Amino acid sequence: MMNLKARGFTLIELVVVITILGILAAFAIPKFIALDTQARTATVNALAGTVRSAAALARSLGQATGNTASVTMEGTAVAMVNNYPDSVLGGIPNAVNVSADFTYAAGASGAVGTWTRAGAPGAAGTCVVTYLPATSGGVAPVVAVVTSGC
Numbered sequence: 001m002m003n004l005k006a007r008g009f010t011l012i013e014l015v016v017v018i019t020i021l022g023i024l025a026a027f028a029i030p031k032f033i034a035l036d037t038q039a040r041t042a043t044v045n046a047l048a049g050t051v052r053s054a055a056a057l058a059r060s061l062g063q064a065t066g067n068t069a070s071v072t073m074e075g076t077a078v079a080m081v082n083n084y085p086d087s088v089l090g091g092i093p094n095a096v097n098v099s100a101d102f103t104y105a106a107g108a109s110g111a112v113g114t115w116t117r118a119g120a121p122g123a124a125g126t127c128v129v130t131y132l133p134a135t136s137g138g139v140a141p142v143v144a145v146v147t148s149g150c
Helices: 011-065
Strands: 070-073 076-081 102-105 113-117 128-132 142-146
Touching: 011 070, 011 076, 011 113, 011 128, 011 142
Parallel strands: none
Antiparallel strands: 070 076, 102 113, 113 128, 128 142
């Protein structure tokens, strides 16, 4: 009599396992694809909160020091207009520490400045944070978010 010890899996067991893995992958892959969109949307919304906080902090610093034209935040001068940071390159971008994931397009003094999320698959202007400086002394700046193309 031969003593055969079976080792390993049978063909049917392997087919069943591969089928189950295929079914799981069919449901899991779309979830992972949506994660990058959610991550880009979250970073854009986080930047909007950072911009609002930086503008409020710069305003508070300007009022505390009595300097309404410029304040120094973390060793960097921030240009002000109407008691809030301006949208020029020396204004709000100096008040906000932004990673390389965003590029800033400065507006003229008092005009809209825009941060664009790098790597967004949508059309230009569809994954951005815009900053419109204060138009008068008693008006806060307007920070708007567009995430439709993230």
